[in-house]
Amino acid sequence: MPHPPSPLPHLTRRQSKILQAVAATLVALGLLLWWLLPLGKTPPSGTIIFSTGTRAGVYQKYGGLLNDAIHKDMPDLKVVLKDTAGSQENVRRVANGQSDFAIAAADAVENYLQNHDPHADTLRGVARLYDDYVQLVVPADSDIRTVEDLKGKRVSIGAPNSGVRLIADRVLKATGIDPDKDIQPKAYGIDTGPKLLGHDLDAFFWSGGLPTDGLRNLAEHSAIRFIPIQPSLVAKLHAEGESTRYYRATNMPASAYPSAQNNATVPTMAVSNLLITRSDVDPELVKWLTRTVINSRDRIGHDVHSAQLVDVRTAIYTDPVPLHEGARRYYRSVKP
The missing domain is CATH 3.40.190.10 (Periplasmic binding protein-like II)
Known part of the structure; x- marks a missing residue:
């Protein structure tokens, strides 16, 4: 004759709280792994140069706040912010390898391409930002x-x-x-x-x-x-x-x-406005940075109102330059 199953052991209140805490930790760990899995487990490190714009301008303010978000997501990545005259200089700096990333208006990017300026064919898009x-x-x-x-x-x-x-x-x-x-x-x-x-x-x-x-x-x-x-x-x-x-x-x-x-x-x-880079910049770095740009929208938008318009659905439209492969990988990973 089979024996009935043993009753579950009674948990004390303290044991129950410990079990709940362990379960919550496992859930949080799972969410963290889910968050990092599309990007790779180790955040990029090293140094990048990011061209912004003039003092009192939106480019510079946006760049500074994005730098704060990058530091939280990629603590071992150092970002050197460069003040510039603006879009035309930013495009030239990225194309010539003086900067790794920059913000630039689409007309300035197209103007650089049409003039067949040096290394124009290496320019790539990370995200369309705001107007x-x-x-x-x-x-x-x-x-x-x-x-x-x-x-x-x-x-x-x-x-x-x-x-x-x-x-x-x-x-x-x-x-x-x-x-x-x-x-x-x-x-x-x-x-x-x-x-x-x-x-x-x-x-x-x-x-x-x-x-x-x-x-x-x-x-x-x-x-x-x-x-x-x-x-x-x-x-x-x-x-x-x-x-x-x-x-x-x-x-x-x-x-x-x-x-x-x-x-x-x-x-x-x-x-x-576009966030631009070059084709030779590491795809994994660009992938991480793209995620930070998209996910920091509300945080940055609190201080830079126009940044509230950054949207994953429109960020992919970086005409006149093609998306960088790293950015493309990120957008594919979050595509519903």
């Missing part, structure tokens, strides 16, 4: 109302080799203004232009995420206005071909700089 908005700023009491009114004025068109310079030159030319002859061009960035507005400057161009700290501070302490970039002007730019196809007509939301916009949107144009 830059063109912001043309004047004092509130200025007689400048349209882009055409800039003729004869002292206008900052951005630092040489910046994305701002590329856009400002194109906007002016599309309006019939020669940047070298029809205005008094100044080469200031967002770190300097706001301080000189109304003194040594009548207007300045900026292209950056919304809001840009340097402009937000200016709007909160000075009376300024934004000059509209009308859709008809964007259409003229598109007709010129080249990398102007990356510009899209849009509106700067009223919430960008409330004190300067009087609850009104401002017609302008935008261009997408």
Whole structure:
């Protein structure tokens, strides 16, 4: 006659708590392994150089916050952040091997490719990030109302080799203004232009995420206005071909700089930003970095509002450069 099964031993309250703690630890360990499995168990180490942008600009702030996220995910990876003039310099630095990663606007990347500049064919995309908005700023009491009114004025068109310079030159030319002859061009960035507005400057161009700290501070302490970039002007730019196809007509939301916009949107144009690298950068490193970019969105977006737009569904669209193999592997690993 078979014996009935022995009853389960009774657990004391202390033993039950210990068992629950062990179970919770195993679950946490399993989640950690699930988190790391698509990437490999050992985070990359070494040193990388990351080009950002000018002080008071969004590129630099985003790069600094991304560096914090990288340090948490890859504690043995040292990131050297490099201040630069902006997109055009960043593309050149990555292509020439002076930097491993950089943020750059799509029009600047395409411009580099079309010029057949050195090592252009090595450029690769990691992620599409967020959009830059063109912001043309004047004092509130200025007689400048349209882009055409800039003729004869002292206008900052951005630092040489910046994305701002590329856009400002194109906007002016599309309006019939020669940047070298029809205005008094100044080469200031967002770190300097706001301080000189109304003194040594009548207007300045900026292209950056919304809001840009340097402009937000200016709007909160000075009376300024934004000059509209009308859709008809964007259409003229598109007709010129080249990398102007990356510009899209849009509106700067009223919430960008409330004190300067009087609850009104401002017609302008935008261009997408890309995180770029080179084809020879280690795929495993790029894979880890791509994950950090995607998963740090909310953390970084708390301080850089435009970073909230980073999305795994759109990050793969890094035109005009193909995705780096490491980034491709990451996106495949999280594809539903």
